[in-house]
Amino acid sequence: MKKYDIIYIGSGHAAWHGALILKLMGKKIAIVDRDLIGGTCTNYGCDAKILLDAPFELKEALERYQGKGLKTSAEIDWTELMAYKKDIIGAFPPVMENLFKMLKFDVIHGEAKFVDNHTLDVDGEQIYGKKIVICTGQTYVVPDIPGKEYFSGSREFLSMDEIPDRVTCVGAGIISMEIATICLSLGKEVTIVEQFGNALNAYPQKYVAKVIEKMEDMGAKFIFNATIEELVKNADGSLTLKGKDGLEVTSDWVLCAAGRRANVDNLNLEAAGVEYSAKGVKVNDHLQTTCKNIYASGDVVDKTIPKLTPTAEFESNYLAMELGLPKAPAIKYPKVPNVVFTIPRIGQVGISVAEAEANPKKYRIAEVPFGAAMSWTNKNDVDASLTFIYTKPTNRLVGFACMGDDAGIYTDILTLIMNNHIGPVRLLLGNIWAFPTPTYGLYLMVAGMYASFAMELPGLDKIVNLLPLPEDMKKMATQPMGETIAMMFPH
Numbered sequence: 001m002k003k004y005d006i007i008y009i010g011s012g013h014a015a016w017h018g019a020l021i022l023k024l025m026g027k028k029i030a031i032v033d034r035d036l037i038g039g040t041c042t043n044y045g046c047d048a049k050i051l052l053d054a055p056f057e058l059k060e061a062l063e064r065y066q067g068k069g070l071k072t073s074a075e076i077d078w079t080e081l082m083a084y085k086k087d088i089i090g091a092f093p094p095v096m097e098n099l100f101k102m103l104k105f106d107v108i109h110g111e112a113k114f115v116d117n118h119t120l121d122v123d124g125e126q127i128y129g130k131k132i133v134i135c136t137g138q139t140y141v142v143p144d145i146p147g148k149e150y151f152s153g154s155r156e157f158l159s160m161d162e163i164p165d166r167v168t169c170v171g172a173g174i175i176s177m178e179i180a181t182i183c184l185s186l187g188k189e190v191t192i193v194e195q196f197g198n199a200l201n202a203y204p205q206k207y208v209a210k211v212i213e214k215m216e217d218m219g220a221k222f223i224f225n226a227t228i229e230e231l232v233k234n235a236d237g238s239l240t241l242k243g244k245d246g247l248e249v250t251s252d253w254v255l256c257a258a259g260r261r262a263n264v265d266n267l268n269l270e271a272a273g274v275e276y277s278a279k280g281v282k283v284n285d286h287l288q289t290t291c292k293n294i295y296a297s298g299d300v301v302d303k304t305i306p307k308l309t310p311t312a313e314f315e316s317n318y319l320a321m322e323l324g325l326p327k328a329p330a331i332k333y334p335k336v337p338n339v340v341f342t343i344p345r346i347g348q349v350g351i352s353v354a355e356a357e358a359n360p361k362k363y364r365i366a367e368v369p370f371g372a373a374m375s376w377t378n379k380n381d382v383d384a385s386l387t388f389i390y391t392k393p394t395n396r397l398v399g400f401a402c403m404g405d406d407a408g409i410y411t412d413i414l415t416l417i418m419n420n421h422i423g424p425v426r427l428l429l430g431n432i433w434a435f436p437t438p439t440y441g442l443y444l445m446v447a448g449m450y451a452s453f454a455m456e457l458p459g460l461d462k463i464v465n466l467l468p469l470p471e472d473m474k475k476m477a478t479q480p481m482g483e484t485i486a487m488m489f490p491h
């Protein structure tokens with residue numbers, strides 16, 4: 001039986017980042033996967049999605065210049081785009097496998113099952129690991145209704161050479177809304193069916209409402225508070241989704257994106273004494289399972305922080321420390337940024353808008369109509385908006401949300417500022433930003449917001465009131481900068 005210091009079950013981001021570090025520390029490593037090397041993000045998730053999404057973002061940006069100097073808009077050829085996606089993304093698994101082999105990992109193809117807490121059975125062959133890391137990710141959940149076999153998942157969508165004319169998306173979460181956006185941009189008839197009363201419920205609902213408005217303008221039909229009961233295949237090959245209160249939607253393709261569950265079922269975790277539930281594998285603050293020599297990382301972990309690629313990578317890197325060093329501290333997550341790639345995009349990090357709104361004594365919220373105020377550096381993205389959340393009364397920046405094309409970039413920069421506690425002095429005197437760029441504009445807003453708080457001196461309003469100024473000017477001189485910009489650029 002082959003013996004290893006560490007065996008990873010799964011070859012996604014939760015596995016290989018830390019494996020690289022442990023290899024440099026001299027450990028003998030095996031990576032087992034039953035599917036393509038690289039896992040969900042690389043082959044069936046983020047990477048494939050963002051490659052396919054990019055032309056739609058560009059198309060949208062071009063639309064904004066119609067009548068402002070641009071004469072023709074773009075036309076997207078999905079089949080050609082898909083061929084390009086297959087070329088680029090299809091190359092990843094062999095490239096990654098070669099890299100792992102160059103680093104002298106053993107890459108084992110097959111399905112792993114625990115025999116005991118040190119032994120795995122991989123398609124009939126046994127291997128031994130001093131330590132084993134479970135990184136098996138998640139799979140989408142299919143509702144248990146008649147006709148469930150006719151549902152498709154995001155994985156199929158990201159490989160489809162042609163998209164049918166009528167598409168139904170079950171669920172109004174991130175994956176569903178992103179796929180629906182692409183289909184709408186291609187001129188497809190799209191219906192989104194959601195069991196609850198709102199979409200993207202973890203994101204600021206003011207921004208979500210804008211996204212929905214835009215999707216509806218493009219022809220989307222949203223059905224909220226829906227209970228689905230049956231998916232019927234019709235004689236002409238179309239599918240009819242039926243449910244309570246007369247729900248009936250006929251289309252050519254039905255996406256199921258109504259939740260994901262941890263891949264724990266086929267691992268025979270009982271044989272190793274590892275506790276788990278549908279939410280995932282239970283771990284302590286060292287990512288150690290209920291069995292001492294077995295750890296878990298990534299989407300398969302039962303955790304409250306978002307199940308995303310960067311959190312999987314963070315945990316993998318943490319585990320390299322935990323498994324490679326004599327004594328590692330407990331895992332401590334910094335603020336986790338996340339973005340939904342609808343058009344427009346929505347990003348957020350730290351204290352959420354909903355939490356700040358629910359605690360007005362603790363937090364102040366400043367919303368800036370950034371796009372309207374700085375459209376010339378923002379490629380005319382006039383709807384772009386930033387929301388800053390500060391503590392009261394100390395004015396510490398603790399949360400951020402935004403909407404617009406560059407939401408991902410803005411969210412990352414604000415994460416850097418917040419996680420490194422970069423206050424107004426370091427922001428203004430410790431950095432020089434390239435100009436004119438959208439990120440300079442972002443910096444200006446953050447710095448300006450701090451400056452406006454500094455101006456909230458006791459008695460300033462009394463002095464300003466003595467001056468012979470119009471009322472509007474007096475208000476602008478004494479209120480936080482976000483409100484001033486909103487007054488200057490009503491939208």
Ligand SMILES: Cc1cc2nc3c(=O)[nH]c(=O)nc-3n(C[C@H](O)[C@H](O)[C@H](O)COP(=O)(O)OP(=O)(O)OC[C@H]3O[C@@H](n4cnc5c(N)ncnc54)[C@H](O)[C@@H]3O)c2cc1C
Pocket residue numbers: 009010011012013014015032033034035036038039040041042044045046049110111112113135136137138154155175263266267297298299300307308309310312
């Ligand atoms: C459509 C889609 C879009 C997404 N978009 C984003 C995004 O924009 N940004 C973001 O941050 N995140 C996104 N995600 C989430 C992101 O893909 C995951 O958080 C990330 O891939 C988790 O990595 P992981 O290594 O934990 O799991 P995975 O990447 O899922 O890897 C698990 C691996 O384990 C293997 N495996 C499972 N069971 C066994 C077994 N018994 N034996 C052997 N191998 C096994 C699987 O084959 C798989 O390769 C998206 C996900 C999807 C589906």
